[in-house]
Amino acid sequence: MKLAFKLFVAAVGLALFVWFVQRAGVGEIVRAFQNLGWFAPVVLLPFALVYLLDTLGWRFAFGEIGVPGVGFGTLVRIRWAGEAISAVLPSAYIGGEATKVHLLHKLGVPRVQGASSVVAGKTAQVFAQVAFIAIGAVAGAANLPEQSPARVGMLAITAMATCIVASLFWLQQRGMFRTLAALLPLRALRKRAESLRQLDDRIFEFYRKDRGHFLLSTATYFGGWMADTIEILLVSHLLGMPIDFSQALAVEAFIGVAKALGIFVPGALGVQESGIVFLCYLFGLPPALGVSYAIIRRGRDVVYAAIGGVFLYAAGLSFRDRMAPIGEASV
Secondary structure, three states: OHHHHHHHHHHHHHHHHHHHHHHHOHHHHHHHHHOOHHHHHHHHHHHHHHHHHHHHHHHHOOOOOOOOOOOHHHHHHHHHHHHHHHHHOOOOOHHHHHHHHHHHHHOOOOHHHHHHHHHHHHHHHHHHHHHHHHHHHHHHHHOOOOOOOHHHHHHHHHHHHHHHHHHHHHHHHHOHHHHHHHHOOOHHHHHOHHHHHHHHHHHHHHHHHOHHHHHHHHHHHHHHHHHHHHHHHHHHHHOOOOOOHHHHHHHHHHHHHHHHHOOOOHHHOOHHHHHHHHHHHHOOOOHHHHHHHHHHHHHHHHHHHHHHHHHHHHOOOOHHHOHHHHHHOOO
């Protein structure tokens, strides 16, 4: 059933992507890159800033003790490799996060410390994203007609995301992994009961005793979400279809929502492209911008995933080995 579901969502994503390519036309795809000309590599720079800020946010999630013996550059490469896994494989980000824990362990970082930093960092990132979506909803509402039903939809999505974050905090205070072991009485979880208890305790202690670093982590991740807005602003100007910051903010905030809907589709293939085109239509932006940006953004994703793959192989892993770190992440 699990394999059938993965194959189904992958097929849906691929069908959406094929539909998108056919609708855009191969000629339009080629023109999207040709219109950038020599400025094409410049489009990759905003996302590099996002990676740096997100890595710094993860670094704060280790708390005051930090990561002795692991420099910031190494953390960037580890995170990049993990993101490559998340971008390529339909593992709902779990594979990428487990890979980070595994690569840290190879450098001597205890698994409990690595896993707790990943959980706390992901929570901070989601918390920051909810704040970003809320601001994007306000910006989006300002760009929509007063009677547009999309306004209500944006508020509903923001409220739902807020509830998800509140649930995450409640679950982690209660003991997320202990709760998981109770709900899913699997033998593998019972064997790791003590390790799971230690992991829950470490996460709870981080929130209770090191709130300053959690707030720094959240603020830095929020900076990463804001930096992602620069990309569509830059692309729109390079393509000669400039948009203002509030429009860019609204589109970028809800691209994240669209990707979340395609979380089980490899790279949100097709879902992301369709979402971008729809959002540009919703906010009254030029259709050509929506198609071009969707294509350019996918190209950027491919480049960054390829670089992450290089870091993954340099660390002695491959996409084929992804199940090993997943199974060991909580040990």
